[in-house]
Amino acid sequence: xxxxxxxVSILIPAxxxxxxxxxxxxxxxxxxxxxxxxxxxxxxxxDRTAEVARRFASKEVLVVxxxxxxxxxxxxxAFRLSQGDYIQWLDGDDLLxxxxxxxxxxxxREVDGNKRILLSSPWAFFNYRTHRARFVPTPLWQDLTPTxxxxxxxxxxxxxxxxxxxxxxxxxxAAGPWDxxxxxxxxxxxxxxxxxxxxxxxxxxxxxxxxxxxSSGRLSRVGTSDRKRxxxxxxxxxxxxxxxSLEDSERVRKACLTYLQNWYDNFYPERPDxxxxxxxxxxxxxxxxxxxxxxxxxxxxxxxxxxxxAKWAQMALPQFKASLIRRWDKAMYKLEAAGAAHGxxxxxxxxxxG
Numbered sequence: 001x002x003x004x005x006x007x008v009s010i011l012i013p014a015x016x017x018x019x020x021x022x023x024x025x026x027x028x029x030x031x032x033x034x035x036x037x038x039x040x041x042x043x044x045x046x047d048r049t050a051e052v053a054r055r056f057a058s059k060e061v062l063v064v065x066x067x068x069x070x071x072x073x074x075x076x077x078a079f080r081l082s083q084g085d086y087i088q089w090l091d092g093d094d095l096l097x098x099x100x101x102x103x104x105x106x107x108x109r110e111v112d113g114n115k116r117i118l119l120s121s122p123w124a125f126f127n128y129r130t131h132r133a134r135f136v137p138t139p140l141w142q143d144l145t146p147t148x149x150x151x152x153x154x155x156x157x158x159x160x161x162x163x164x165x166x167x168x169x170x171x172x173x174a175a176g177p178w179d180x181x182x183x184x185x186x187x188x189x190x191x192x193x194x195x196x197x198x199x200x201x202x203x204x205x206x207x208x209x210x211x212x213x214x215s216s217g218r219l220s221r222v223g224t225s226d227r228k229r230x231x232x233x234x235x236x237x238x239x240x241x242x243x244x245s246l247e248d249s250e251r252v253r254k255a256c257l258t259y260l261q262n263w264y265d266n267f268y269p270e271r272p273d274x275x276x277x278x279x280x281x282x283x284x285x286x287x288x289x290x291x292x293x294x295x296x297x298x299x300x301x302x303x304x305x306x307x308x309x310a311k312w313a314q315m316a317l318p319q320f321k322a323s324l325i326r327r328w329d330k331a332m333y334k335l336e337a338a339g340a341a342h343g344x345x346x347x348x349x350x351x352x353x354g
Contacts, residue, residue: 008101008166009084010038013074014092018048020212021092025056028090033101036060040092044068049092071180071188079172087167089187095130095165096206104166109206113166118198123161127326128333130210142203146195147246153238155255157262162187163209172199173213185235186226192242197218213326232266233274240281257287265292269307 014021021040024070028038040066041048053063066077075089088101104119122141124133139152140160152158167175167296172196178190195201217231240256260278267274268291282289294302294310298317302312 004032005035006085006105008033008036008086008088008105009079009082010036010088010090011075011078011082012038012040012090013041013043013071013078013094014040014045014049014053015068015071015074016045016047017047017092017214018045018052018116018241020214021049021052021270022056024090024092024095025053025061026076027095027098030098030110032094032099033042033105034100038062039078039081039083039137040064041066041081042075043071043074057341069282069323070180070183072180072182072190076180079177085169087169087172088163088164089165089167093212094161094209094216095212096163097210100207100209101166103207105202106248107202108208111202112125114199115170116197116199117168117202118171118194118200119161119166119204119207121164121166121204121209123164123209123211125353126210128214129329129336130232133210135208140201141205143201144203145200146198147243147252148330149195149201150192150239150243150246151252151255154243154259155251157259158190160191161209161211162191162209162210163205165191167194181231182235183231184226185232189235189238192239196242213322215323226271229267229271229274232263236263236278237281240285253285253287256285257282260285261289261292264289265311265335268292287327 009030010031012021012024012028014024017024024299025038025040038061040053040061040063042063044065044067050063050065057063057354062081064077066074071091079087086101086105088096090096090145100121104121107119108114108117120140122135122137124135126133138155138158139156144152151162163193171194175190178186182189202327236259239259242251243256245250260282264275264278267278268289273301279289293299293310294314298310298314301313
């Protein structure tokens with residue numbers, strides 16, 4: 001029975017995540033799906049990530065270290081080393097529920113193991129305590145055609161977390177490698193290509209993923225990095241091209257314009273050259289870019305302090321609030337862990353007395 005089951009490769013690019021990589025690896029090792037291999041590519045971390053990961057090395061866990069080239073290059077390297085029939089991508093700070101892969105592999109049987117079906121699953125943010133994670137359904141949490149999926153993602157500002165997907169090797173090979181030019185949104189662009197090669201998504205509600213909120217080092221944050229801005233613009237241009245290759249209708253052009261507008265404040269007003277490129281793209285979609293709107297909480301600052309200050313506040317204050325929440329959650333996590341350890345010690349002492 002065992003040998004008949006497909007092999008699943010869990011591929012983990014890791015960079016400076018010594019604090020999390022142990023938990024992430026445990027969540028991979030604890031998968032109830034029996035046939036799996038786990039490959040960690042440490043992307044030239046400057047901390048003890050590789051050292052912590054190597055403690056888990058075994059027949060099924062391979063840890064390799066490369067020079068720092070970015071997440072996309074680390075993922076490509078992991079894929080080249082892998083043998084699996086199915087690919088589970090997992091970032092070095094996120095977690096899978098124990099039955100995540102097994103639930104998705106079971107769902108495959110209902111579609112006769114069709115290798116062109118892309119499996120997805122629910123995900124939720126957490127800081128330290130997974131039991132505080134809230135799974136809030138989005139319009140992407142269902143079975144969708146590639147066109148409908150991209151329309152919802154771009155027109156309704158949705159996204160799917162990297163680890164939610166389970167991809168057949170056939171689909172991964174059809175999609176091609178991760179784009180190493182993309183320092184931001186490399187996952188968004190990559191899964192567009194996987195979707196384009198697929199016959200659509202199959203959503204598996206039991207297969208849960210926990211998406212850790214870490215401090216500002218997240219790839220997904222563009223911030224004020226010029227290289228990330230250029231990469232984000234490239235990813236956006238590719239998104240528009242991919243969706244229009246599936247269908248070029250009025251509803252598609254509208255969704256593309258909404259998508260450009262949603263991300264516009266990453267470029268405006270600091271990079272007039274990139275703003276001009278976006279204006280140009282908007283015109284090809286029969287529309288135009290409007291000055292980004294500030295959220296009402298910050299809009300009053302614009303006439304008083306100017307656009308740049310208001311924009312900075314809109315970016316910085318939520319991050320400050322998030323870091324306070326994260327600190328509080330860490331303190332509670334440590335308290336709960338200490339309480340649990342104390343409880344185990346008391347139980348053990350009781351058993352000995354008994």
